[in-house]
Amino acid sequence: MNIEIKDVLLNGSTVDIALRDGKIASISPAVGTAQQVLLPLPIDPHVHLDKTFTANRCKPEKPGLFGAIEAMAKDALTWNEIDLRERIGQALAEAYRNGMSAMRSHVDWAQEEAPLAWSVLGEMAQDWRGKVDIQRSSLTPLNMLGDVEFGAAIASRVYRDREVMGCFVYRNENVDALLEQVFTYASRYELMLDFHVDEGLEPEATAFDRIVELTRHFRMSGRVLCGHACSLSIRPEGEVSRIISKAAESGIALTILPTTNLWLQDNQKGVTPRLRGLAPMHELRAAGVPVLLGADNVSDPFFSMGTYDALDVLRNASVAAHLVPADWLDSITTNPAKAMGLDKNEIRIGCSADFILIKGCSWDEALRNPKVQRQVFRAGCTESIGKAAA
């Protein structure tokens, strides 16, 4: 089937695009004003599909990260295969509708054997392959993953499943030795690493610095992704500048999770937040660190709202961190693809016609109203989402 799409904003220029047999057949300059913007199908590098859609039955007793962790731990005792499949299926259907092409999901893993959610998500990933590709990352507290026996068991299982090894790092005692052990496993099994690190507003949360050093030491450029690093937002400026330079040299990447961190950080009942907990993403990117955006928690005790929609994440990040959206499209497309080792997202002649079109002459207009009409193309086939712009 042949489709002609006129007046599309692509990489800052207006073009006409022709599709043939599910592929991009031509891209030619157009003279008119753009009527719609185009984005390759986005990728989310950081979600939690095991936790999702529990918000209605699982409320934290106190605000902030550790209240959410406690509430989630209680709810996790009730998880079974039916429950997991139902909730994860709902999440994947939503992601698919919104045009997501791939997601990396963390899976809580705090015992030696792989948890039920790991195998359930692995099976569901097979069913969803080619629609929304799923990459799994184990999520284990650093004290457990840095343990010699425990860590070895997890690393070998993650290796067997060809997935990613991750851990939660926050003001641990003996953090240097524990992190070194994690990198030793990753190096031995040639694994990619993914850290939840320094997700708080205490200046002594500095594990990010150590992860940067170890990434360089173990020559793991391009294989280490960190998430959060909230404490960089309140640490002394000179110290932060130095670590940003080292991060750029090390080849590490960082995911910013705007919705969850805006919600969890400096959250005190009856008090308006003063601190926002966002790592200095402009400065990181200017220094050469790949910056990614992720939804993180969707409808769970960490964040009871949210969507599996990278454009919604970009909109929220743009407000929170004063981004010009058109300049940050790589944070939801090419940067996650590279950090996850995926070969995706190309808009050029001969490639599969996989992209989103949104009504608007600019990215500001396209993101102005979440209800603006969106068309998702997969291999040249499309269905519209949303309503005409209000």
Ligand SMILES: [Zn+2]
């Ligand atoms: Zn997370």
